[in-house]
Amino acid sequence: MPKLLLLPGDGIGPEVTAQVRRVAEKLAPQITVDERPFGGISVDTLGTPLSDETLEAAKASDAVLMGAVGGPKWDGVPRPMRPETGLLRLRSGMQVFANLRPALCFPALADASTLKREVVEGLDIMIVRELTGGVYFGQPRGIEVLPDGQKRGVDTQVYTTSEIERVSRVAFDLARKRRNKVHSAEKSNVMETGLLWREVVTALHAREYPDVELIHILADNAAMQIVKNPRQFDVLVTDNLFGDVLSDEAAQLTGSLGMLPSAAIGAPGMPGLYEPIHGSAPDIAGKGVANPLAAILSFEMALRWSFGLHDLAGRLSAAVTAALDGGARTPDLGGKLTTAQMGDAVLAGI
Template sequence: MATRIVTLPGDGIGPEILEPTVDLLKRFVPDAEIEEHVFGGAAIDAHGIALTDDTLAACQSADAVLLAAVGGPKWDTTDPSKPRPEQGLLGLRKGLGLYANLRPVRPLPALYDASPLRREIIDGTDLLVVRELTGGIYFGEKTRTETTASDLCIYSVEEIERIARSAFQAARTKVTSVDKANVLESSRLWRQTVVEVHEREFPDIPLEHVLVDNAAMQLVSNPTSFDVIVTENMFGDILSDEAAMLTGSIGMLPSASLGNDSGPGLFEPVHGSAPDIAGQGIANPLAMFLSLALLLRHGLNLENEAGALESAVDKALDQGLRTRDLGGQASTAEATQAVLAALG
C-alpha cells in the first residue's frame, strides 16, 4: 500500500518552503501519494473556516501530515466571533489526538556565531522540549464580557501521565519537569503526577523540577544542563521559542506532534508564516527540511533516510550556506540546491 502524506501549505512563506520539501519527500519515498489541502488563513478565505471537515478527514486517514506555516496580519482579529488561522492548528491537534510536541534544539557549530549567545555558552547544547499539546489554558473554557475575560487552565492526571511517559522515554540523561507549582494548583497536580510516573515506571532516570521563570533563565545561561524538558502547553510554547534562539534563528527549528501509535503525526517548522517576506523567494527552508526528517523518523520509521537528510543540512551549513536570517544572502532555491548537493 502506498504511503499517504497530506500537505498543508498554509499562509505566507508556507507554499514557498513546502514545494522543495515535497520534492525531497519524493526523493526519499518515491511511492508516496501526496494530497494537498488549504489550511489556516487560506482556508478562511476559501471556506470561511481555518480547518474544514474534509481536510481533517484527509489528515486522519493519512500516514503523516506535513504543515508549513499559518497566520498573518490579514486574519488578525480580537473579535471572538471571527475565525483565526490558529484555530485550525488547535483543531488539527485535537482532531488527530496529538498530545506530545517534540522540539529538538541542537545548535550547529557552523552557526554558533549566528546565535546571540556566546559560543562557550551554547557549545554542546543538545536538548529536547516535550510540550503537552492538547490541554491547559489553550483548550480550557473561555469567557468574554465587555469588562472581563478568562481562560481556564485545566489538566487531568491522565493527560499529565501520558506526556510524562513521552518525556522519560525520550530521555538520555535526565528529565527536567517545568511548572509553576509555587503558585498554580494545576502545576501542583502536574508535579505530583510526574513524580508518581517517575517512581512507578522510570525510577532509574533522574528527574528534577524547575519553576518556569527559572527555566527561562537557565535556557539562556546554562542550556547544556538540559536533556529533556517536559512542560504544559503554554509554558512549552514560550520556552521552545526561546530555545530556538540558541540556534541563531527560529528558521532552523523543526517539530513533531505525536499522539497514539495508530494515528498520523503532524510535522511542521516552529517558525511562523513571515508574511513580510512572502513571495520574495528568500525564506529559509531548512526548518521545513528538518521537519521532513522528523516525519521520516517518527512518522514512517525511516531512520536512515532521516539521518541522511539531517546530515545534508549540517554539511550544507558547514560549507557556508547562509540564508538571510542567518546573516547571508542565499535564496530559498539556493538553500535547496545546497542541501541537494550535500545529499549527493
C-alpha cells in the first residue's frame, strides 16, 4: 500500500496536519498514514530535531507531509539542536533539491489580497526554489571572535553547475506544461554565484529548451515586479535564499500565507516532501483558528506528484474551491471558522 508519513512538528503544525489526516482517510483510504515527532517536539522527547529513525521512515515512504517547526521555546538551544536544523537535514537526507511553491489566487479570495483585485485576479505563479544548496548549506559558516573582541558572522553562498542545471530543468519542464515562460532570478550584477547561475541557465536553455521563453531578472527587481505586475510571471526559478524570500512575498498576494502549499522533489524514486509554507505561528497555536488549507493543498500536490492519483487531486482541489466559494473563511481570511470547521467544509465537498 502507498505510504504517507506525517510530521506534524510544532505550533500550529499538529492542528493543520490533523485536517490532512481527516481528508486522506476519506478521500484516499488506500494510503497508509504514519506519524512521527519532528522539530522542537522531537528535541523535547527524543533529544534531536530529526531522529535517524524518523529520517529512515521518511525515505521509506512514498510522500512526507510536515506541518511546521520551531518557536520561541527553542530559540536559545545550540544550532545543531534547533528545529530548523532538523528541517535542513530532512531536505538533504531526502535529496529533495527543487521546491515548488505555487502562488495561486482563488477567485473567491481576490479581494482578500492587500493588492487590488485587478492586479491579482487570475494569478498563477509557480516558484521553483533550489533547496539543498546555496547560503543555507555553504561552508565555511559560523560566528567567530576577532582579536579586537568584535564578532564576525560568516555564511558562504556556493553553487555548482550541476546543482543549477538540475533545478533549472525542473523549471523548464514545468513551463512546457504551463504558459512556456521562465524567469530566472539572481544577482549576477554583484555576486559570483549569480553570474554563474545566469551563465548555466543560459547555456542549458540554448542546449535543451530553446522553445521556452527565458527572461533573466535580478532578484531585487523580481521582488518589485511581484507586487507591481505579478501576472507577468509563469515559472520563476531562483536559488535557495532568494526563493525563500520571493515565495513568501508572492504568497501574500493570494490573501494569506495560510493558503500556500509547497512540494519538494528530487531524484527519481525518492519520496517528495510536502509542507505549507507558513511557519509554526506560536501566537495562535492551540487556539484552533489556524487555516489548514495550505496543508490540505500540500496533500493535493502529494496526490499528483508522489502518488500519481490525479483524479483524487482534482477532487480535492475542487472541494477546496467549493468551500471558499461557499464563504468558508478562517480568521486569516476575515472569517470565523475554526481549523476543524474549515476541514469540515472541505470534507463536505469531497
